[in-house]
Amino acid sequence: MIHDAADPSVGEVLDAQICIVGAGAAGITLALDLIGSGLSVLLLESGGLDEETETQSLYAGSVADERLHSPPDRYRQRRFGGTTTIWGGRCMPFDAVDFLRRDFMPHSGWPIERSSLLPFYPRANLLCEAGPFAYTMDETFGPGFTPMIGGFHSENFSIDHLERFSCPTNFAARYGHRLRAAANVRVILHANLTKITLDEAATRVARVEAMSLDGKAFAVRADRFVLATGGLETARLLLANRTQQSAGIGNQYDVVGRYYMCHLAGTLGAIKIQGPPTRVHHGYLLSKEGVYCRPRFALNESTQLRLGIGNFVARLHHPRITDPAHRNAMLSLLFLAKPIIPYEYAKRLHGDERTGAADWLRHVRNVLTGPLDAAGFALHMVRDRMLAERKFPSIIIKSKADLYSLDFHAEQAPNPASRVTLDEARDPLGLPRIRVDWRYSPEDVVTVRRSVALLAEDFSRSAVGEFRYDPDQVEYEMTRYGAYGGHHIGTARMGADPRSSVVDSDCRVHTVDNLYLSGSATFPTSSQANPTLTIVALALRLAEHLRRQIAHA
Amino acid sequence: MSRQKILVVGADSFVGSRVVRALQAGDWAEPITATFDAPALRAGLSTVDGVVNAVMGSPQRIRAAATALYGSADALHTSARIVHLGSMTVYGKDDGVFAETAALPEFLEPYAAAHAAAEALAGARPNAVILRPGCEYGPGCPQWSLRVADWLRARRIGDLGAGGDGYCNLIYIDDLVAAVLMSLRSPAAAGVFNLALPDPPTWNEYLISFGIALGAVPIRRMTRRRWKIETRLLAPPLKIAELAQGRMGLSNRSLPEAIPPSFQQLCTQAIRLDVSRAEQVLQMRWTPLDAGIAATAQWVREVRGG
Numbered sequence: 069m070i071h072d073a074a075d076p077s078v079g080e081v082l083d084a085q086i087c088i089v090g091a092g093a094a095g096i097t098l099a100l101d102l103i104g105s106g107l108s109v110l111l112l113e114s115g116g117l118d119e120e121t122e123t124q125s126l127y128a129g130s131v132a133d134e135r136l137h138s139p140p141d142r143y144r145q146r147r148f149g150g151t152t153t154i155w156g157g158r159c160m161p162f163d164a165v166d167f168l169r170r171d172f173m174p175h176s177g178w179p180i181e182r183s184s185l186l187p188f189y190p191r192a193n194l195l196c197e198a199g200p201f202a203y204t205m206d207e208t209f210g211p212g213f214t215p216m217i218g219g220f221h222s223e224n225f226s227i228d229h230l231e232r233f234s235c236p237t238n239f240a241a242r243y244g245h246r247l248r249a250a251a252n253v254r255v256i257l258h259a260n261l262t263k264i265t266l267d268e269a270a271t272r273v274a275r276v277e278a279m280s281l282d283g284k285a286f287a288v289r290a291d292r293f294v295l296a297t298g299g300l301e302t303a304r305l306l307l308a309n310r311t312q313q314s315a316g317i318g319n320q321y322d323v324v325g326r327y328y329m330c331h332l333a334g335t336l337g338a339i340k341i342q343g344p345p346t347r348v349h350h351g352y353l354l355s356k357e358g359v360y361c362r363p364r365f366a367l368n369e370s371t372q373l374r375l376g377i378g379n380f381v382a383r384l385h386h387p388r389i390t391d392p393a394h395r396n397a398m399l400s401l402l403f404l405a406k407p408i409i410p411y412e413y414a415k416r417l418h419g420d421e422r423t424g425a426a427d428w429l430r431h432v433r434n435v436l437t438g439p440l441d442a443a444g445f446a447l448h449m450v451r452d453r454m455l456a457e458r459k460f461p462s463i464i465i466k467s468k469a470d471l472y473s474l475d476f477h478a479e480q481a482p483n484p485a486s487r488v489t490l491d492e493a494r495d496p497l498g499l500p501r502i503r504v505d506w507r508y509s510p511e512d513v514v515t516v517r518r519s520v521a522l523l524a525e526d527f528s529r530s531a532v533g534e535f536r537y538d539p540d541q542v543e544y545e546m547t548r549y550g551a552y553g554g555h556h557i558g559t560a561r562m563g564a565d566p567r568s569s570v571v572d573s574d575c576r577v578h579t580v581d582n583l584y585l586s587g588s589a590t591f592p593t594s595s596q597a598n599p600t601l602t603i604v605a606l607a608l609r610l611a612e613h614l615r616r617q618i619a620h621a
Numbered sequence: 622m623s624r625q626k627i628l629v630v631g632a633d634s635f636v637g638s639r640v641v642r643a644l645q646a647g648d649w650a651e652p653i654t655a656t657f658d659a660p661a662l663r664a665g666l667s668t669v670d671g672v673v674n675a676v677m678g679s680p681q682r683i684r685a686a687a688t689a690l691y692g693s694a695d696a697l698h699t700s701a702r703i704v705h706l707g708s709m710t711v712y713g714k715d716d717g718v719f720a721e722t723a724a725l726p727e728f729l730e731p732y733a734a735a736h737a738a739a740e741a742l743a744g745a746r747p748n749a750v751i752l753r754p755g756c757e758y759g760p761g762c763p764q765w766s767l768r769v770a771d772w773l774r775a776r777r778i779g780d781l782g783a784g785g786d787g788y789c790n791l792i793y794i795d796d797l798v799a800a801v802l803m804s805l806r807s808p809a810a811a812g813v814f815n816l817a818l819p820d821p822p823t824w825n826e827y828l829i830s831f832g833i834a835l836g837a838v839p840i841r842r843m844t845r846r847r848w849k850i851e852t853r854l855l856a857p858p859l860k861i862a863e864l865a866q867g868r869m870g871l872s873n874r875s876l877p878e879a880i881p882p883s884f885q886q887l888c889t890q891a892i893r894l895d896v897s898r899a900e901q902v903l904q905m906r907w908t909p910l911d912a913g914i915a916a917t918a919q920w921v922r923e924v925r926g927g
Binding site for chain 2: 197235241242243245246249354355356357358455456457458
């Protein structure tokens with residue numbers, strides 16, 4: 069059932085066995101997995117079915133350095149479906165090495181191993197509509213698959229790994245009908261969590277209070293509560309509830325909001341492949357199930373541990389779009405179309421360079437000199453992206469000159485000084501707004517610098533081509549667009565020790581028996597992988613835990 | 622020991638023909654076939670030990686067969702075991718898990734209502750067993766195998782997204798035939814039995830697995846727009862053209878078969894059959910889905926080529 073907070077059927081006090089706050093990837097997954105469980109489930113969502121300016125503005129806040137982090141109301145959506153309504157769809161699981169305590173990676177180590185998530189990844193893959201849980205070329209395309217670069221061999225990088233792409237699935241549009249039909253799940257839209265009240269001993273949540281922007285207020289009593297509000301909002305809600313615990317809920321050791329990670333990403337250098345263009349297959353492949361897959365360079369676990377660097381992946385990429393010197397009609401068409409491309413996808417089109425009228429004219433000239441390429445590309449984007457339900461994931465340009473750049477995505481080390489805190493300003497519901505102070509550390513620069521250097525050496529050693537870049541530009545390029553947008557990780561980390569973590573291995577807040585967190589806020593480290601698939605897998609694991617807990621109770 | 626005589630009514634149907642073949646292959650029974658006009662039925666019924674009603678088709682045909690068969694049985698006061706092949710459609714369009722004891726909806730669409738009426742007539746007979754299969758599939762199956770395979774190979778269906786989240790209550794044809802034979806032979810068999818995989822796939826899972834087995838890859842993700850056009854806009858004229866061709870005596874293979882709106886609705890229905898009674902009483906064991914799909918795809922390749 070789906071109600072609006074304004075519905076008369078939504079009384080002053082609602083009761084449920086499980087109350088989930090936030091209907092994004094985590095919250096919807098939890099609710100879906102509890103359908104038919106016999107448990108009464110209440111799912112509170114701040115937004116409505118569509119984006120609403122007033123609701124979205126509740127996410128507004130400030131950032132310490134605007135060059136390093138996008139405004140807090142960007143890259144996340146406060147509506148039914150959450151940020152799955154705008155995500156890019158890249159899916160990949162965390163690697164085994166990501167869960168290890170690594171001496172060279174400060175504050176690393178999960179209290180669980182990858183094996184405890186493995187049973188949930190296949191179903192997470194299906195929920196994300198990314199096909200079967202198979203992340204190597206061999207598993208997906210069979211032993212005779214065509215490699216990304218023929219003849220490339222490396223002891224440090226695998227090119228057998230791939231990433232899979234969701235449609236990208238909007239969880240509200242895709243699964244809303246199942247929640248609507250579920251007898252044991254009630255979804256309440258326009259219900260903003262405003263207060264978490266603990267019992268007298270401050271060891272259990274007694275009730276939470278919610279309010280719509282037009283003033284309809286109600287309370288929820290439940291046996292168990294789950295905050296599934298994303299990596300930034302979860303920290304804000306914990307910190308903002310200071311009435312009974314002065315530092316905020318679960319924050320007696322000043323951990324909430326710290327260790328804030330995104331990913332380090334950028335585009336670098338020039339890769340010239342030797343031999344015929346047919347040697348390179350860096351684009352998307354369709355699996356039997358019709359899922360887009362893409363090969364990539366993945367830094368081996370053994371190399372990471374040997375060199376003491378974080379996780380890293382990279383892909384062959386087209387030249388920088390903003391620079392018309394590429395003389396590519398398709399890229400220039402994309403540049404010219406940037407006013408109609410959403411902010412979250414256009415950031416790299418805007419770049420940080422000043423593009424004047426002369427640049428625009430050169431882009432126009434590029435389009436005019438390659439009209440067939442531009443027209444074919446436009447048709448492809450309309451047919452395979454705009455009109456398709458399974459969208460072509462990104463721009464792929466096959467270089468006639470065998471010239472590429474390197475697009476990388478790297479792990480960021482946990483850093484307690486990188487944090488989100490509360491601002492002085494308050495939102496219309498009276499909650500303090502958020503302030504983001506994202507920072508990267510020397511370890512992060514080392515991870516990218518060493519990985520890129522290794523890859524350049526391996527290109528040279530394999531004699532398949534040459535990778536040229538300016539080592540002095542690595543740090544600049546990895547922060548050129550700031551923290552990777554939309555990946556909000558680590559602000560309420562999982563751990564065994566309450567002095568250095570917020571939740572235990574079951575995602576339960578250490579000091580509050582019936583309060584759980586679901587989402588990337590709980591990840592102790594960031595991996596190279598995009599977080600959504602692991603968010604969904606962890607949510608499925610939490611759903612099983614809750615079912616078991618309540619059955620035993 | 623003499624072989625039992627089993628009258629199979631509707632032996633021209635897919636399931637009926639497979640029942641006849643199975644009876645012929647065994648050593649305990651001899652199948653007798655009959656059309657369902659009353660004199661032929663009376664002649665047949667007077668000498669047989671068991672009856673299988675496997676009549677399929679239009680609502681009128683289902684009703685007429687049941688009326689004639691069970692009316693004739695009444696007239697002859699026969700006590701022969703009757704196995705009636707019904708349909709899960711009698712549970713209607715609601716979602717949920719349905720056991721045989723579930724009350725049937727008062728209002729049903731014509732096809733389901735015909736099955737419900739036929740079941741009621743059969744159930745009034747002593748010694749009757751009513752089987753309610755889900756979607757039968759397997760080699761030789763025109764409706765849920767060959768037709769679906771044609772749609773998949775033409776990329777007219779595939780991954781239906783939210784439109785394919787309903788449960789596909791498949792039953793492999795060999796399992797259905799086994800249930801019929803067990804119902805004829807087992808003295809304990811009585812009443813109604815649901816028949817389908819106990820853990821059915823969703824329609825999306827079935828369509829994707831079947832498409833891959835057929836080599837109809839990559840599976841196409843249908844947009845809601847395209848799916849509506851196929852089932853709402855194209856289906857009526859295709860059906861009319863098919864009927865017109867039939868009346869003119871032309872081959873109907875020259876036109877693609879319509880994907881009816883009822884199929885679209887079925888693919889969204891979250892209905893599951895509780896088959897525990899069939900497992901306990903009829904000792905049903907189910908052919909694994911992977912094996913069933915592989916055998917079916919092999920048969921489709923033989924029939925259609927490729």
